[in-house]
Every structure is written in C-alpha cells, then in structure tokens.
Amino acid sequence: MNPAVGVLALLLVAVATALIGFYGLRVSRTTGDFYVASRTVRPWWNASAIGGEYLSAASFLGVAGLILVSGTDALWFPIGYTAGYLMLLLFVAAPLRRSGAYTIPDFTEARLDSPGARRVTSALVVVVGWFYIVPQLQGAGLTIRITTGLPAWSGAVAVVVVVCLTVVAGGMRSITFVQAFQYWLKLTALAVPAAFILVHLAGTGRSFPDSAAVYTAALDPQGPASLYRTLSLVIALLFGTLGLPHVLVRFYTNPDGRSARRTTLIVLGLLSVFYLFPTIYGALARAFAPDLAAGGQADAAVLLLPGRLVPGPAGDALTALVVAGAFAAFLSTTSGLVVSLAGVVSQDLFGGSVKGFRTAAVLSAAVPLLVALSTDSGALAGSVGLVFAFTASTICPMLLLGIWWRGLTPAGAVAGMSAGALLCGGAILIGAQVAPAGPVHELLAQPAAWTVPAAFAVMVSVSRATKGQSPAAVTRIMTRLHAPERTY
Structure with missing residues (x-):
C-alpha cells in the first residue's frame, strides 16, 4: 500500500471527526449539554453512539487477530462483548x-449517602478508564506504523490531539454526533472490503481449505483454551460490561428508563451485525495469511x-477504507472514555463547571498517552479483556448490589470494591511475571472466575456486619430506581 494513501485516509477521518465535533459546539451551551447532552438523545x-465507542481497537483489530492465533477459542470474545449488553438490558x-x-x-x-464510597468509586473509574485508553493508543500506533511507515508514537499523539479538541469543544453532545458517525464508518470499513475480498476470491477460483485446516490449533502457542480459562473469560466479559464507565454514562443521556432499554436492544442488534466481519477476517487470515501469527x-x-x-489499486483503496475505520475505532472509544473520565475528575477536583470539564x-487523555508511549503493545483483545476482568471485580458488584439489594452499606461497598481491585489487580501484575504454563498461570492470567465472586462475597458479608449503617433514605432511593418515571 502506498503510504500516502494511508496518511490521506487518516487525515480524512480526523478532519471529519473535528468538523462534527465543532458542530456540537454550536448546540452545547449548558453544563447538562457537556455532561449528558441534556438527557435528550433518542434510542437509535x-x-x-454506544456502538461507536464500545467497538474499540480490541473489536476492530484484536478479535480477528485472536481468531487467527487461537481459532474457535477466540469466538468467545465477540460473544461475550455482545452478551454483556443483554446483562445491561436486564439489570442496569x-x-x-x-x-x-x-x-x-x-x-x-x-x-449510599457516603462521600468516602464516592471517592473510592471515582478512583476506580479513573483507573479503569486509563487502562482502557492505553490499548486504543497502542492500536493507533500499530496502524500508523503498518500502513504509513511513520513512527508508532505519532498515531497515539494524533488520537489524543483529535479527541481533546473534540471533547473540549462540545462535551457529550459533540461526542454523541461523532461516535454515531464513527460506528457506521467502522461497519462500512469492515463490511465493504470483506464482501469485495470474498467476491474476488470466488472469481479467481481460490477457495477456503476445509474448516479443520482453517481452525487448527497449531497456530496457538498455548494450545486449546481450558474450561477454566473459557469460563473466566466469559465471566469477565459479561460482568465487566456492567462496569465500564464510558458505556454506563451513555444511559444518563436517554430521556427516560424506557428509552434506555430500547437503546440497549438496538445496541445488541448493531453489535451482532458488526462482529460478523472481524470473524470473517480472522477466518480469511487463517486460510490465506497464517504467517502473520508467527x-x-x-x-x-x-x-x-x-x-x-486483492492486488493493485483496488487493494490499496480497500486498505485505505479499513485504515479509516480503524482510526475511527481508536478515536470513538478514546473520546467516550475521556468524556466519562472528565465528568468524574471535573466534579471531584474542579467543581463540576464547564471549564473544569475541559x-x-x-x-x-495525557496520562494514558504517557503510559502508551512508554510501553509495548500486546494482543489488543487480550489486554482489553483484562480491563473487563478488573471492572467486573470492582465497579460491577457495587452497581448490581446497589440497584437490586437494599442491604448494601457504604462500608460493604468500599470493602468489596477494594478487595476486588487488590485481588484482580494483583493477579494481573503477578501473572505477567509467571511462565505461561500450568494451573497457577491460568488462575492469574484469567482471574475473573474467582475475583468476581470474592468481591461480591466481601461486599455482602461486610454489609451484613454493618447493616446499621444503611442510608436513612434507602427506601426512597430504591423506589426511584425501580418505579416507572411517572410515579415520582
């Protein structure tokens, strides 16, 4: 591919993102506009917009890469990413x-009527957000290096600059316009080249090997996934979705609870369509480019x-479209995360004003940029999967119990979130130093199967031991959460 074509694709996406974001500035006037788009965003x-920010580097690039390396074992990633929204629909x-x-x-x-519990939650939201932004910036660096030959750091810096300009310009309302556009761009950027490649292969008489050859485990250095590893991954993806700050903040922008449920149903459909295409790319890579794994x-x-x-100019054009979609993935997810983090940081440190938000x-955005520039990128989907495990062990238990169990106390919430953070964070850090073989490594590399139950157990146990600390207004709060809007 001509590097100039790749640069042009990236510039077009950046300019379109900036223009849409600046349009949002014209309609963003109040604090509510910046934080939750004045709660007027309709379900479609x-x-x-949710599809735009949720389908990150791990989805656009990482899922196909994992299927290339691990075969059918990697299909749990798109299944888990999508099924997590069913959990959101039912419970949150x-x-x-x-x-x-x-x-x-x-x-x-x-x-919980507890400033202390709020501070712990704020710290965890910031940590989760930063850990999630880093793979997006590393993915941008990989894309820039592969397609243009420019140094990887330039991709990460470009994403941060465009995101900061867009978010600072119009806050949540701007980002809503941008992310909705970027979902459809990402879907087009995967679907059109995939369809073209399949038609081209059929026209030239090239065919897939049999399925056993395509999905052989020989490319996977760790061998087939164990039952524990698969179960732990599914738990991380299902419960982790419930605690992602950039996903949850989107539901605050709906006019009411009914539209929040309709939004989630539509998202399930959009994600199901999207994940067909990374799966196709993974199968194509196994059949025709297995050397990429090695x-x-x-x-x-x-x-x-x-x-x-697809040789020649047609191949260059298709590659440019894919590059544009990949860059949109990095921009949309990073912008969603930056908006959610800015809302938390500005309220806790800068008084919640528009200037503080900016x-x-x-x-x-600056902190994860420094981390991304000083670390090497790993498997994108795998690294994001660990973020899901962490949020499943920390924020998710507090949300589920806070919504559905009136017995949750401030001490219980703080103890459970702290225990989940220490156990899951410690497992991830130690697991990175352990040789990738044996049951100990599996327990540490995929910790959600035991850290999530542990966090719930600590939260419930401490809450029962401190039930005298339940908020005085718990009945009113629980009624507000579960009664139809018109009754209060």
Missing part, C-alpha cells in the same frame, strides 16, 4: 437512568489482508 442515535439500563446521576460516582453517593502481526491482519488478497478532559 444513542445506540449508534433503566434503573441507572432513573437514578438521575451524571456519573457512576454520582450514583454511588446518591445510593510474525507477531496478528493484530494487523485486518489491515494487511485487503492488500494481500481541563479534566486534557488531564484524562
């Missing part, structure tokens, strides 16, 4: 919207396949 528009979406909060820490303080370029399979399988947005 909001669902597209409508009550969270009815809470009337701006951020997850706002919900914690309203539910060469450590599995995450670049989506970027490299069009040029390999300052917090820059700080929220």
